[in-house]
Amino acid sequence: MCTTEDKIINASIVLFSQKGYTAVTTMEIAKEAGVSQMTLFRHFESKHNLFERSLDKFVFSPKFKALFESLEWDLERDLNKICASYQDVLYKNRKIILMHLKNEELNPHFEAVLYKFPNEFKKLLSRYFEEMRNRGAIIENPETLAVNFLTTSFGLFFTSLVMNKLTFDTDIQTCISNYIKIFTKGISLL
Amino acid sequence: MCTTEDKIINASIVLFSQKGYTAVTTMEIAKEAGVSQMTLFRHFESKHNLFERSLDKFVFSPKFKALFESLEWDLERDLNKICASYQDVLYKNRKIILMHLKNEELNPHFEAVLYKFPNEFKKLLSRYFEEMRNRGAIIENPETLAVNFLTTSFGLFFTSLVMNKLTFDTDIQTCISNYIKIFTKGISLL
DNA sequence: TCATCATGTTAGTTCTTGCTAACATCATCT
């Protein structure tokens, strides 16, 4: 948190993701950012412009390359790494994701950006499973496995993010490692 | 679609779930319902009242009893049934769920209603897994398994609901049955 | 010291929207 613009953008992300675009006023954002409303309008000409610039600014990309290189062709260990990396991106982008969910109709062009990651992860994972199949470690269809794995990861993430009132006492980390254990066993040849 | 009130409530659910409470105007709802704005206010005194009555009206409960009685202690078959039932409730309540997601701050009391189902499902599933463990079919912790299973089911549901722009060509039904196959194998004693 | 620049303050304009009042229309029931 540094420049005035950053303060405003941070505040807007927090509020937009909490309440949605229309429900938030520029006055609220200014107050949250600790500046005057006038300053907000001087930096971003309009509320909508602020919204768009907030979206543009805060998108974190996964470190695909590092992830790729760290794989060791041990199913459970690799899946743990991949999942951790995916959870990491999702978590870092959680506010943006919520913001997007609550304001879908306002930024159709933004979907492409947001959905780039799952799609890239899917490609990566498919290739990984395919190679594992070639090595004789598994038999199932690589693409199906990839979609399954990513969807589950997303389910775990989203559940822990939004449904915090559920009386699920198991925490997400435990859930994830359990899931991977089961998944690994479920797809391995014995 | 029958009485005037129903028409209005239906329209409000559609719009609230699409755009969120604040972004929808009473005029829009009236138009969508095919009535005049005045009629809307005559039936529901305020926009917020309409919102609350919409929430109250459209909550579908799962048929727990029928589900319970249909179980046959065959892991894969039972899980398919349980998952199908869960997906069914989720799907029937999809608009309400979206509506809730986009308007969290407006109806805190409603969370309890929405989260009743996952919690009941979890109890049911935990008991089921416990019994299966007693029968020697599995060894893992029943509660953990239940949470895993439900979270995944929710992930599959939500992905297919919201992320329809993902280039995941595998459809949800295939995903679900694949997942259950893997899950069953993953937790079974061999 | 003085000019510059970012910010705050205040007042105000305009548009939207929730909501009401008053009257008109029209179908139904007695």
Add this chain to the structure above:
DNA sequence: AGATGATGTTAGCAAGAACTAACATGATGA
């Protein structure tokens, strides 16, 4: 036919929110 009740129409009020203009303040740097 006439009363009743549900709905439509039109006009309008009150509040809020986006956004602007004009001026004040206060820090920074030449």
